[in-house]
Amino acid sequence: MIEMKVAGIALEASTRSPIILLKDATDRRALPIYIGQDQAKAIISVLEGQTHPRPLTHDLMVNFLEAWEIEVEKVIIHSLQDNTFYAILVTKQGETRGENQSRPSDAIAIALRTNSPIWVMEEVVADASIPVDRDADEAERRAFREFISNLSPDELIQRGRFSSGEAQ
Known part of the structure; x- marks a missing residue:
């Protein structure tokens, strides 16, 4: 909600x-x-x-x-x-x-x-x-796309483990 x-x-x-x-x-x-x-x-x-x-x-x-x-x-x-x-x-x-x-x-x-x-x-x-605020929405989408595009698959897996609370 x-x-x-x-x-x-x-x-x-x-x-x-x-x-x-x-x-x-x-x-x-x-x-x-x-x-x-x-x-x-x-x-x-x-x-x-x-x-x-x-x-x-x-x-x-x-x-x-x-x-x-x-x-x-x-x-x-x-x-x-x-x-x-x-x-x-x-x-x-x-x-x-x-x-x-x-x-x-x-x-x-x-x-x-x-x-x-x-x-x-x-x-x-x-x-x-x-x-x-369409400009803020679009800026947030661009920032997210840029963040994702700069992650390697290993980094993405590592971040996924960290955010889900699993031990590293």
């Missing part, structure tokens, strides 16, 4: 649909997820530190979680099927753990309110992310 942070909300140019943008820690990959207008507003309100005279739906949910002493341990965006992302909220109440299915937008809105980490399965990142 890859931990990601909310980079912001954008509007898709042609449809004006909101997109939440998650980025990995290196800022090399971004995961765009289309969300609804209401969820976008709920996420923006947290990102901008807005307060409301009455709790919004996600605030109300967090209030219930706190009242019942349920901790949101993390959010996991675990799959992408037919262009739809799926997520779970991983919770803990005392020694009891739970997993609750959620739309990613709702899970992210709750995670932001509870300062919980957002994790994305590597397969989802591989399938749906977009490169942010």
Whole structure:
């Protein structure tokens, strides 16, 4: 799994649909997820530190979680099927753990309110992310190719033993 942070909300140019943008820690990959207008507003309100005279739906949910002493341990965006992302909220109440299915937008809105980490399965990142820093990606590929091309077969075998923990 890859931990990601909310980079912001954008509007898709042609449809004006909101997109939440998650980025990995290196800022090399971004995961765009289309969300609804209401969820976008709920996420923006947290990102901008807005307060409301009455709790919004996600605030109300967090209030219930706190009242019942349920901790949101993390959010996991675990799959992408037919262009739809799926997520779970991983919770803990005392020694009891739970997993609750959620739309990613709702899970992210709750995670932001509870300062919980957002994790994305590597397969989802591989399938749906977009490169942010193509130059860095290409430089890394070139450096790796150069490194490999300068290794003899014996060195490669020796390094393979060392990295796998075998005695030399």
